Amino acid sequence: MGLATEPAITAPRPPASSQRENFPVLDQRVHGKPLVYLDNAATTQKPQMVLDAMNQFYQVDNSNIHRGVHELSERSTRHYEEARVKIQHFLNAADWREIIFVRGATEGINLVAYTYGRRHIQSGDEIVISAMEHHSNIVPWQILCEEKQAILRIAPINQRGELLLDEFEKLLGPRTKLVSVVHVSNALGTINPVAEIARMAHRHGAPVFIDGAQAVAHMKVDVQQLDCDFYALSGHKMFGPTGIGVLYGKAALLNKMPPYQGGGDMISSVTFAKTTYNELPYKFEAGTPNIAGTIGLGAAVDYINEIGLDRIETYEHELLAYGTAQLERIPGLRLIGTAREKASVLSFVLVGVHPHDVGTILDREGVAVRTGHHCAQPVLEWFGVPATTRASLAFYNTKQDIDALVAGIYKVKEIFA
Amino acid sequence: MLEDLYQEVIIDHSRRPRNFHHMPDATRNVEGYNPLCGDKLKLFVKLDGDTVQDISFVGAGCAISTASASLMTETVKGKSRQEAVQMMERFHDLLTTAKPASAGLGKLAVFSGVREFPARVKCATLAWHTLKSALTDAAETVSTE
Numbered sequence: 001m002g003l004a005t006e007p008a009i010t011a012p013r014p015p016a017s018s019q020r021e022n023f024p025v026l027d028q029r030v031h032g033k034p035l036v037y038l039d040n041a042a043t044t045q046k047p048q049m050v051l052d053a054m055n056q057f058y059q060v061d062n063s064n065i066h067r068g069v070h071e072l073s074e075r076s077t078r079h080y081e082e083a084r085v086k087i088q089h090f091l092n093a094a095d096w097r098e099i100i101f102v103r104g105a106t107e108g109i110n111l112v113a114y115t116y117g118r119r120h121i122q123s124g125d126e127i128v129i130s131a132m133e134h135h136s137n138i139v140p141w142q143i144l145c146e147e148k149q150a151i152l153r154i155a156p157i158n159q160r161g162e163l164l165l166d167e168f169e170k171l172l173g174p175r176t177k178l179v180s181v182v183h184v185s186n187a188l189g190t191i192n193p194v195a196e197i198a199r200m201a202h203r204h205g206a207p208v209f210i211d212g213a214q215a216v217a218h219m220k221v222d223v224q225q226l227d228c229d230f231y232a233l234s235g236h237k238m239f240g241p242t243g244i245g246v247l248y249g250k251a252a253l254l255n256k257m258p259p260y261q262g263g264g265d266m267i268s269s270v271t272f273a274k275t276t277y278n279e280l281p282y283k284f285e286a287g288t289p290n291i292a293g294t295i296g297l298g299a300a301v302d303y304i305n306e307i308g309l310d311r312i313e314t315y316e317h318e319l320l321a322y323g324t325a326q327l328e329r330i331p332g333l334r335l336i337g338t339a340r341e342k343a344s345v346l347s348f349v350l351v352g353v354h355p356h357d358v359g360t361i362l363d364r365e366g367v368a369v370r371t372g373h374h375c376a377q378p379v380l381e382w383f384g385v386p387a388t389t390r391a392s393l394a395f396y397n398t399k400q401d402i403d404a405l406v407a408g409i410y411k412v413k414e415i416f417a
Numbered sequence: 418m419l420e421d422l423y424q425e426v427i428i429d430h431s432r433r434p435r436n437f438h439h440m441p442d443a444t445r446n447v448e449g450y451n452p453l454c455g456d457k458l459k460l461f462v463k464l465d466g467d468t469v470q471d472i473s474f475v476g477a478g479c480a481i482s483t484a485s486a487s488l489m490t491e492t493v494k495g496k497s498r499q500e501a502v503q504m505m506e507r508f509h510d511l512l513t514t515a516k517p518a519s520a521g522l523g524k525l526a527v528f529s530g531v532r533e534f535p536a537r538v539k540c541a542t543l544a545w546h547t548l549k550s551a552l553t554d555a556a557e558t559v560s561t562e
Contacts, residue, residue, distance in 0.1 A: 295447070
């Protein structure tokens, strides 16, 4: 990394100087210090626009969707379906029917494991994931493999935390029935070459699932360009509410999959003799969905589009470079995850101090970070650390936030001196 | 206050934990695990009748959990099972009640500052939960969850 040796790293400017004002939660003091929120990989804050959209729904439009003939139900249905189209364009999916609303990326993965997986994975088949997966992209496949006597294969990574593409390709073969990898690692920040991964998997006839939970708030995602078969995201990690997420799937695959849950809205007709399932996407949306959350997510997409993902990406890249350079100057600090292609995550360990103590002391300085294994125990084990301290960025973070983090780390060193 | 949490005694015991070693001839050994932060410790107890004749631990954890385990081993060595369990109850009180009676806790009183940091109570109690299990023939692995 040449960053630390370059003397003048200019302070990047936020995409719009007023963006922070749109996030009411950022304007507060914690333990008497101004809040510095650096836990965006856990969840992002919500702009006023998203809060307003959800309030508007409950205060003015609240009604169930797809069933009432009355005005309110028509409004709710329209706003709900508009959100679907916004997501379709956001991901550049070919068709709105390929956008399925779920609770979050975790449910998206489970949906595919339970439906596609149960139907198509047989004894002796193989599922390939990477060594840097979040538990949510490990455990559903383990459950499936256990049930089907299938085999989970793990593609290795290097010391920087980059996937070894050659090794990954060697794991692919006639028995590979599914590949599932993370787009951006939550623990390391590594951006995986998912288009290349999809090409390799497709050469062996295996569909590809991409866990995009950590990607969509930071970079433009085009599912057609990536040519992935499934893509999952969580609304709350892209400035939307919790409890809403999206599963994208190619229509051809989704049509071949059995339903996930049975109930209202997912049927065309029901008799006690036979039930006919509804068409996409409703086949996978049983029961009254999270309507307010979906509308909030739609507003979050509008908000991101207003700023522009290209500007967000450029700004965050500069901020990450600045943060990396500042942290690398701190004696005894080791960054975990130094991939050449990296986004928004500064994960580190401090010699002689446990991350949990680092987190407590930073909190008292107003700096919110995550400490622990980040639901990615296997990858931390690979790096030989039980836990890290993780600062994760969003576009509303500034150079001053990084400086506060650095000052907090020096406070930690002082207490443990 | 941070200074109340990270008192000198705690920092000292976290850096140089006492009774920090394996014990091949232990009568009981039990693992404690805090899945929230990944803290893990293994506790060794040598019982002589009803008395904790010797006690030691190994493992990796934060300053609070390491210091707590270290001070616990110093405190309960030579005590009876019943005394050790009583000590645990008093220690738990110290961390969780508003006006605890810290009498009889001796050095353990340095953990009173943990009360102001609810997220860290589990760190301080991990070793004690593990000890309780070791003294009462419960599970082999203790979780604070």
